[in-house]
Amino acid sequence: MVFPEPDYPHVILAFTYRGFQLAIEESEDNGLTVFSVWADHDRGTAIAVPGALSRREAIYKARRWVDQRLNGAPT
Numbered sequence: 001m002v003f004p005e006p007d008y009p010h011v012i013l014a015f016t017y018r019g020f021q022l023a024i025e026e027s028e029d030n031g032l033t034v035f036s037v038w039a040d041h042d043r044g045t046a047i048a049v050p051g052a053l054s055r056r057e058a059i060y061k062a063r064r065w066v067d068q069r070l071n072g073a074p075t
Contacts, residue, residue, distance in 0.1 A: 020066045037062040
């Protein structure tokens, strides 16, 4: 039995924003570079941004995701 290579996250940037530890991951999908953001917080871990086409967009969407959670706004 042959096991496929696991898809390890390739974190390129991590920072704290308003108490959330955000980690930006870079991957490739059909030749296109895609960025996603994981958010670690006191209640666990969530995918804040499932896909963005640039680091700037990923950071913007991740900060917006955190702000919405802290302000109690519906998603």
